[in-house]
Structure formats: structure tokens, C-alpha cells
Amino acid sequence: MTRPLPTIHQITDEESGPFQRQHLDLEFSNGERRRFERLVSRGHGAVVVVPMLDDQTVLLVREYAAGVHRYELGLVKGRIDAGETPEQAADRELKEEAGYGARRLDVLRAMTLAPTYMSHLSHLVVARDLYPERLVGDEPEELEVVPWKIAELDRLMLREDFSEGRSLAALFIARQWLERGE
The missing domain is CATH 3.90.79.10 (Nucleoside Triphosphate Pyrophosphohydrolase)
Structure with missing residues (x-):
């Protein structure tokens, strides 16, 4: 089953060494809202x-x-x-x-x-x-x-x-x- 990707309402950035920490305010297709965190690599892999x-x-x-x-x-x-x-x-x-x-x-x-x-x-x-x-x-x-x-x-x-x-x-x-x- 293919689901639509959650809607990102807001991204808040935070500095964190070699990675950038992001807080995502997400809304899923069923209406549920959650806050996720992710680390975004600053390099080239x-x-x-x-x-x-x-x-x-x-x-x-x-x-x-x-x-x-x-x-x-x-x-x-x-x-x-x-x-x-x-x-x-x-x-x-x-x-x-x-x-x-x-x-x-x-x-x-x-x-x-x-x-x-x-x-x-x-x-x-x-x-x-x-x-x-x-x-x-x-x-x-x-x-x-x-x-x-x-x-x-x-x-x-x-x-x-x-x-x-x-x-x-x-x-x-x-x-x-x-x-x-x-």
C-alpha cells in the first residue's frame, strides 16, 4: 500500500556538531499530528x-x-x-x-x-x-x-x-x- 507522505507544517533547526538537528511538526493522512526529530548530515555522505x-x-x-x-x-x-x-x-x-x-x-x-x-x-x-x-x-x-x-x-x-x-x-x-x- 502506498501512502501519501505526511505534511510538514514546520521545521525547526538546531545546531548539533556534524549533523543538523531538525524538529518536524507533521500531519499524517489520517489527521494525526506528531513531532519528529531527525539528524541531517552536513557532509557529502x-x-x-x-x-x-x-x-x-x-x-x-x-x-x-x-x-x-x-x-x-x-x-x-x-x-x-x-x-x-x-x-x-x-x-x-x-x-x-x-x-x-x-x-x-x-x-x-x-x-x-x-x-x-x-x-x-x-x-x-x-x-x-x-x-x-x-x-x-x-x-x-x-x-x-x-x-x-x-x-x-x-x-x-x-x-x-x-x-x-x-x-x-x-x-x-x-x-x-x-x-x-x-
Whole structure:
């Protein structure tokens, strides 16, 4: 069933770091009125990179995760800078975080984090035909690069130090896409 979008009667903006917080006064098609909050990204989105060292091996990185105060294993990821395409951002982040560039970059799709209250988009990029190249990034320490067999995602998905949802989703989507021989 397709419903009409709620009518927005008023939007009130509030400054909140890298996001803009908005309060929406909404009226739904059934006449109900509610106030919702959303975070609107100020940037140009982000990339989540699945770097394939070879047909069977993905490169993961281990970095400090302040939100959970531990070192977390995950994919290369970062923001898209002004004027960059997702492919350019993915290649730059891959060089900064893992020390590799990619000759082939395929954007598979955009993913949301929490679409009920955030506008942020992350573009899933598969990077192949890798070559060594390092750029200086904004990380406070060099990240550990961990090769992982993509056939062993079942072992990875239950590790306590691999919990980031974008990395989990991206690996399963990329594996299916690669198995189709794209």
C-alpha cells in the first residue's frame, strides 16, 4: 500500500556538531499530528569500502572505536569530501587506512544508518585490482590490516570485535555481488 507522505507544517533547526538537528511538526493522512526529530548530515555522505586483495580475500582494518572504547575490526570507511565522487573517496580512504589503491572501483548501492531519524548515506564500494600506495590520513595511529577469507564470513559475523552494522551488511552484499561474477 502506498501512502501519501505526511505534511510538514514546520521545521525547526538546531545546531548539533556534524549533523543538523531538525524538529518536524507533521500531519499524517489520517489527521494525526506528531513531532519528529531527525539528524541531517552536513557532509557529502560516506563510503564503506570492500577491498578485495584477490578473489577470495578481503582486507579489514582494526582501529580504535571511541563509541565502544575498544579496538574494532571492520572495513575501510570515511567521509566523501566536497567535490569527490564515491569512487574517489573510496580510493583515497583505502590508501589512507590500508595502504592500497585500487584500479577498479564499483559502487554497488547507498546504505542508510538509521533512516527513521538520520539522512546520512554511505556508499558501498567494492575495490579490486589493488596495488600498494599509502597516503597520510587523519588517523592518530597506523591501522592494522587484517586479510580475511570472504568464504569465512560466518566466523567473522559473530566476533565480538566485529560489530559495526555497515561493515556486516557491506560484506554480505559484496559477497553475493561478487559470486554473480560482476
